[in-house]
Amino acid sequence: MNAAELNSGEVPDEAFLLALLTLPGMGPKRLAALCEEGTPRSAWTALLGSGAVPEVGVSSDQVTKWRAAARALSVEDEWKRAQGLGIWVSTSGDSKFPxxxxxxxxxxxxxxxxxxxxxxxxxxxxxxxxxxxxxxxxxxxxxxxxxxxxxxxxxxxxxxxxxxxxxxxxxxxxxxxxxxxxxxxxxxxxxxxxxxxxxxxxxxxxxxxxxxxxxxxxxxxxxxxxxxxxxxxxxxxxxxxxxxxxxxxxxxxxxxxxxxxxxxxxxxxxxxxxxxxxxxxxxxxxxxxxxxxxxxxxxIHHHRPKQLDQTATPEDLASVVLDALGWNPQLFDELCTRVSLSPSQVAMEVERLVGDGLVGRAGPWIERLR
Amino acid sequence: MLAIVRSATVNGVRGHPVDVEVHVGSGLPGFTIVGLPDASCREARDRVRAALMSSGHDWPQRRITVNLAPSDLKKTGPSLDLAIAVGILGAIDTIDRSLLDEFGFLGELGLDGTVRPIRGALPMGDAIKTPSVVAPHDNGLEMTLLDRSVFPVTTLAEVIDCLSGKQAWPDPPEVMPSTVRRIRPELQDIRGQKLAKLALAISAAGGHHLLMVGPPGAGKTMLARRLPALLPDLTESEALEVTRIHSAAGELTAAKVPLIDPPFRAPHHSASAVSLIGGGAASMRPGEISLAHRGVLFLDELGEFTPSALDGLRQPLEERVVRVTRAHSTAKYPASVQLVASMNPCPCGESGAPGACRCSDAARARYHRRVSGPLLDRFDLRIGVQRPIASELFAEPFGETSAEVAERVAEARSRAIARSGHINAMIKPLDLDSIVPLTDSARSILETALSQGRLSARGVGRVRCVSRTIADLEGGGDEVTVEQLCLAMSLRVDPFGFGQ
Missing domain, CATH: 3.40.50.450 (Rossmann fold)
Known part of the structure; x- marks a missing residue:
């Protein structure tokens, strides 16, 4: 694409902004600096031409990369492709912008x-x-x-x-x-x-x-x-x-x-x-x-009426196991040493607590959930 | 003139009889071997000639043809050397041909006429149907397991002298039936790790495969090495079976015979699929899983094995036998092993505790993908192992000794075998309800776990098998309690369930 085609006016300013955004390593700060003096359209034209590019504070290698990428890209095609994806586009001027x-x-x-x-x-x-x-x-x-x-x-x-x-x-x-x-x-x-x-x-x-x-x-x-x-x-x-x-x-x-x-x-x-x-x-x-x-x-000074659900409390042996478990994840082995119960008794209580949703298993770890 | 000598070759773990037909006739002097010999077998020509001459015999300047029958069976290795040498001497009437029907001959020859040991002597001896077998002296110990008279020899000259009556056949070595284990690693060496020790006992008693997941230094390898110590001694017939396999693989040393220790094999994780399963281009050598037959196969760092090697294990683990098929032959190896594997919870290996691991999510997911779900499913017991804390490490030895646990394991095994005829890992799904009946409360716990997706349908069956083993170990009766079922569930955790 040459400069004459660019000036045809068919392509909106947003398309040039989009094209600039697809350049490698183009972040918000560099983009802002690039368009500070003029418009996205003028920045793009500068990249395509052989003349000077606005000072952005990047290496000349980077500018060379941008120039190469810009030459390989058709602004119009890119714009059409983006619109075909069902993605909406918004710039700080329009109403969709948060x-x-x-x-x-x-x-x-x-x-x-x-x-x-x-x-x-x-x-x-x-x-x-x-x-x-x-x-x-x-x-x-x-x-x-x-x-x-x-x-x-x-x-x-x-x-x-x-x-x-x-x-x-x-x-x-x-x-x-x-x-x-x-x-x-x-x-x-x-x-x-x-x-x-x-x-x-x-x-x-x-x-x-x-x-x-x-x-x-x-x-x-x-x-x-x-x-x-x-x-x-x-x-x-x-x-x-x-x-x-x-x-x-x-x-x-x-x-x-x-x-x-x-x-x-x-x-x-x-x-x-x-x-x-x-x-x-x-x-x-x-x-x-x-x-x-x-x-x-x-x-955020927001008022809301609803209360969180209160959880059911467990009982008996289960509460002994739950107390021993505390709020840090533990292995079954550790848990067994903390309570004076046989491994199979601990296993049963843990299984029940997991079934009730009070305790979760993460791999070999046992965690109290609430 | 023609002489026929009986010998054998080995394919997989089975010996096959081979008739060595030697014809010495007129014609241009020469020596050919036909009947599908492989390279090492064909090289017998040069070894036999040198050995004969070193033993003080002239090499016949005539046309010598050796046929190894049956001609369509591939013969590998140098085990036919001795038979060929004896055949030539028979064909030129140096020794009496009529004697040859009485003996089978096995052995490799050195250029100086010594008889060298061979791989697979025991299965080959099985295949030879003559009343006596002449075998290398260094294979003598394993050959005592043969139900025929065996003459261990050291040189070709000795064989010729014995055949011509100049000296008597040597006596086979005497073997003391061994009743003491050669190695029994001590369980008390491991401090702490109560749960892992319990899992080891359950694994030994029920034949359940065991996976240990934990950071480096937790003692996973130490634990695995103690599993053979908990298994019962090999019975006589098991020992014979295992000796045959080890003989065929050339892994048998004099120190091992007679075997009563269950084998323990720990291949490095760079092992290829063929080295684990068995096979190979020519010799169809048994793989690590067969060498661990009736014992323990330990795969350390399970996640580092190649996926193809691991997935090759799935079918043998299920069927307890390996069938390897190549273009030229098929071999069947027994592979009834107890699999123990260990791995780290994640690449950093450090802790694995929820929120503590420093691996990136992608790295962890990649690591976990290395072990396929179906293989993971074969492990009835999957436990997390942590490093022991200082107070455990410096504590006095405690807990049961290996011998004490082995005794309980033996009792549990005999209970299971009296009940169903096999160990609990082999309970068929159809028999579950009669062997492991469920109480109402046990059923409701299993239903909850199923509906929450913590157990698969297969998992439910396996957990029930394990609970049966726990009950057998605890000496209980026919009932399996809810507690025992829950313990079985706690010993089967999803090893990678943390994070998202």
């Missing part, structure tokens, strides 16, 4: 979406580690369900572990009254990642909103996830970390939230649990300790 992001300190130039537009209802970001315990998963699920039921949209990243559990919780409540879930992902909307969340991905797109600032066709790349986290923070009225390791990715969401003055809450965990090192530290550093979903409502 209101919260318009005033953001670092708004995405362009958002791709599936499902409905993100509305004005209250939102809470729920984030946490992929490698979580069943305690974390349970908290995420229950908070997700309670928030959705009270009309608060759950914003999360659709990763494995906490993210998935939070949205599964939000989707578990009845369709009518519940708030639609909002998912913000790091890959293109036609590249499902992680693959194990295929169903969740489809469910969120069907009942709520799925957003990405990555152009369709681009797979998961490590550097895109922290950038994605800033959108999660930007879309949320409060960010809750359920479980996080000492240097977990969810802590980057916390940094983004703090940069935007968005309140951060953390769910306390056992000090012996690696998966709670990050969250406990957050609480020590001044984050709001989230002891129940009520604490979250308080953070």
């Amino acid at each position: 209101k919260r992001l318009r005033a953001d300190i670092e708004p995405p130039s362009m958002l791709f979406g599936l499902g409905i537009e993100a509305g004005d209802q209250p939102t809470v970001g729920i984030v946490g580690t992929r490698n979580c315990t069943s305690y974390g998963k349970r908290c995420a699920f229950e908070f997700g369900a309670a928030l959705a039921e009270a009309g608060v949209s759950v914003v999360s990243g659709l990763a494995l572990g906490i993210d998935a559990a939070a949205h599964q919780g939000a989707l578990s409540v009845g369709l009518k009254s519940s708030a639609p879930p909002i998912g913000v992902v790091g890959s293109g909307l036609d590249v499902i990642y992680p693959r194990r969340n295929t169903k969740l991905w489809a469910d969120v797109a069907e009942r709520g909103t799925l957003l990405s600032e990555t152009a369709p066709g681009i797979g998961p790349q490590k550097w895109r996830f922290p950038a994605r986290n800033r959108i999660i923070a930007g879309l949320s009225d409060a960010v809750i970390v359920i479980e996080s390791h000492g240097a977990g990715g969810s802590l980057s969401t916390v940094d983004e939230a703090q940069a935007r003055d968005i309140p951060v809450g953390a769910v306390p965990g056992a000090i012996t649990s690696n998966a709670s090192v990050g969250t406990n530290q957050l609480i020590a550093d001044g984050a709001v300790p989230v002891l129940s979903v009520e604490d979250i409502f308080e953070m």
